[in-house]
Amino acid sequence: MEGNFKMIAKTFFGFEPILAKELRDLGAMDVKEGNRMVSFVGDKGFMYKANLCLRTAIKILKPFAGFKVFSEEDLYQNIKRLDWDAVLDVNGSLAVDATLHSEVFTHSKYISLKTKDAIVDRYREKYGARPNVDLKFPSLRVNIHIEKTWCNVSLDTSGDSLHKRGYRTATNIAPINEILAAGMILKSGWQGQCDFLDPMCGSGTIPIEAAMIACNIPANINRKEFGFERWKDWDEDLFEKIEASSLKKVKDFHFEIVGYDKAPSAVEKAKDNVKNANLTEFIKIERVDFFETEKRNDRHLHMVFNPPYGERLQVNIAEFYKKIGDTLKQNYPGTQSWFITSEDEAMKNVGLRPSRKVKMFNGGLESRFLKYEIYEGSKKRKNQL
Known part of the structure; x- marks a missing residue:
């Protein structure tokens, strides 16, 4: 049984102290504010609780790996090396999102594509079969964040952004998030x-x-999934x-x-x-x-x-x-x-x-x-x- 692990809750500019307080009130450990994000530590049950209860989190990410990258080939090889079997079945599906703050890597769609290629190539070589890409309802949503030459690979625990609470079916012009x-x-x-x-x-x-x-x-009690x-x-x-x-x-x-x-x-x-x-x-x-x-x-x-x-x-x-x-x-x-x-x-x-x-x-x-x-x-x- 997996114990405690680090997670990252993403939020809007200026909301970091509010989110940090929410996390502490829920019982998170080692809460640290960053830029539009707050990191914290908890177990699987707390990961469920954070998604269900946090009001000011956009997404909860679970870090999976981190490494230096200097080229697209570096990225491809490092991603391919990771143990994806632990988190994704060969007959499952995946989607990849990428955020870049780097002079080396500038095209997020291309980085998403390169990551997806590395993952499916690993399965194809191992099993002769591969997971599908499903942008709407994937079994696993992978988040790539490259800061200069450091790449963080995270698993998106939330799926759709957590602002989609599930109660708002009707909206007016310019509804507030x-x-x-x-x-x-x-x-x-x-x-x-x-x-x-x-x-x-x-x-x-x-x-x-x-x-x-x-x-x-709980903020997301009406959410479908x-x-x-x-x-x-x-x-x-x-x-x-x-x-x-x-x-x-x-x-x-x-x-x-x-x-x-x-x-x-x-x-x-x-x-x-x-x-x-x-x-x-x-x-x-x-x-x-x-x-x-x-x-x-x-x-x-x-x-x-x-x-x-x-x-x-x-x-x-x-x-x-x-x-x-x-x-x-x-x-x-x-x-x-x-x-x-x-x-x-x-x-x-x-x-x-x-x-x-x-x-x-x-x-x-x-x-x-x-x-x-x-x-x-x-x-x-x-x-x-």
Whole structure:
């Protein structure tokens, strides 16, 4: 029985500390932050648990081999030498992804192809037969990462990216990535301690991730499959035990989570997704224009949202963000409001001073995640700024 081994969880820029905390809270050992990744140590059961429960991991990789490479021939020979029989049957299937940060190797598709050739040639020479290539549902997904002249070969335990939670069948224009949504909510400090509002909820991703955080529901409980389920050493009983023990830690939640959107199509999609995530009892989705709303009660309110901005959806930036600022200031006292934007002009037009600015990327767009504290009564607010 294999004991503990090192793994790597990949994440977005700036999310490394959040992911490291998630890993420690789950019980990972030797947690170390890197660049868009966190390494950690655990056993096979922990590998299953990390895939099931982590909210801010894109993929969990299991290192398989590492070596120096100076040419494509080096790569081919080194890959061919590895003991692929331990992880892949001759009648199985494989896919290869490559990431390169090297002056020697510059074409990731070619490196993927060369790796695949080396693996199948090994089988062909040994058995006179070879595994197939299956890019969608392979038995084994191999990850090649070349940094200058060092090549890391890893096995992708996740399969599809972990943002594919399994609850979102309907999406709107420019939906927010589930991992980005979860990271924003965790970064904002929300753990289910008060009411929550997403005033521009689109297809409902932020309220859904917020409810899963509040109730401690495993992030990927609705997912159909993980990469490791096709591995030779897949242990279904162990996975079911891990799943059952994770579900025992689910908590109750006694506040309101609400999502507003003014588009009827978005509201329908959000309601469908909330239902798919089995969270209907915790989340209310309403068709309203945020600019015509006010805070419903005097309890503290936590707000996280992803407003439209130029590159994503066309709006008049100056006018739209002034309205956001005015609505918050006039109608939402006692609110902590966070939103993400890639527009410098947007920040200027809000008319409030953010108490925090966090750099993040939304897709390829460099963005800022902004925090605005809206205090009870404007005088008190001015004194505290």
